[in-house]
Amino acid sequence: MEDTDQTRWEELLRCTVCHDTFKDPRQLPCGHSMCMDCLTKLLDHSTDSPFRCPDCRADFGQVVELQKSYALASIAEDFRLIKKRRETLAECVYCDCCPETKTAAFKSCLKCEVSLCREHMKDHLELQAFTGHPLVDPLSDLLERKCPQHRDQVLRYYCCSSRRYVCNMCALESKQLGSASDASAVLRRQLTDYMDQYFKTLQQQMNESINAVRTQHEKLKGNPLDRLNGVTVVLLSLWFIVLYYAYHYSVENQTLADALERQQSRVHHIYSSIAGHMADHPLKRLSEDEGMVVSL
Structure with missing residues (x-):
């Protein structure tokens, strides 16, 4: 009306x-x-x-x-x-503890997810149980600041890499996945260096075989049949060398791939353990850790 x-x-x-x-x-x-x-x-x-x-x-x-x-x-x-x-x-944002009087809120607690007037804010300042509860200027959108992935967490950090607001759990997950990525990069680099060394050895062996073919070719110039047989033997030798190194390449590649998978599984297992422990003890200084996130 x-x-x-x-x-x-x-x-x-x-x-x-x-x-x-x-x-x-x-x-x-x-x-x-x-x-x-x-x-x-x-x-x-x-x-x-x-x-x-x-x-x-x-x-x-x-x-x-x-x-x-x-x-x-x-x-x-x-x-x-x-x-x-x-x-x-x-x-205007009102105090959630005195809705009848419509008292204007003075601060909002991100941990308790409530807005408080000056009178009700005293407990947060005086009682030890509320130590570490972040108090910010009154927020009218506390419910909208809920993390869409972790509904019991509030968005309180900004992730520079993904350019979005994240909660404690998102920040921890981002950090652990970053560690897994670093471990994967190390294993890939080791695999690349190992295979480069393999190919250098193979190239050296093939050069030696080519030189041997040329030497054999010079010796067998007089007899075409002997020359053909000698070339066939050399080509078969080269073929066996290629098969040998291809087999070892496949074995080493599979071994390193298995090691990479085990490393990633270990990192994710560590993350799951830490995430469970941190659910009751949120991070206090994530914004200072390697520049991953910054406070809102």
Whole structure:
């Protein structure tokens, strides 16, 4: 009912030209009113002669020295102040511990997820049980600050790498996954270095075999059949060398892949243990750890 009355008053006190609450209203001979600035602009740009009312399109002669509607101006100003006061109260954050009196909150506790007035904030400042509870300026969106992945956690950090707000558990998870990524990178680098060394050895062996083929070719130039047999033997030798190193490459690759998988499983197991332990003891200085996250 109150909203309906407010809407009705807004319609009655709205200028038909600027569609805002009357400012310095002037009444036309037909009885309709409009802001003085709006009337002046209409007269400057109007092509109608005589001037027509924008509401009822009534004709009158030249509009000069219209009297200010003091009663309407006073009502419009009071309505504007009441509307502004209501908007301010709607944005105000109230204490969750005294909803009956609608006391304005002084701080919000991110741990308890409540807003507190000065009186109810004393317990957080004096009692040891509330030591470490972060108090920030009043927040009207505490429920919206819930972590979508961990519903019992509040978003209180900003992750620079993912460019989003995260909670304690997200920050811990990001840190542990970063450690797993570092371990994976080390194992991949070791695998790459190992295989590079393998290929260098294989290249050296093939060069030696090619030189042996050339030497054998020089010796067997006189007899085509002996030359063909010698080349066949050398090619078979090269083929067996390639198969040998290919087999060892496959075995070593599988061994390192298994080691990588075991390392990742171990890191995730450690993370799960730490996450379970940290659920009751949130991190206090995650924002200082390797620049991963910063406080809101």
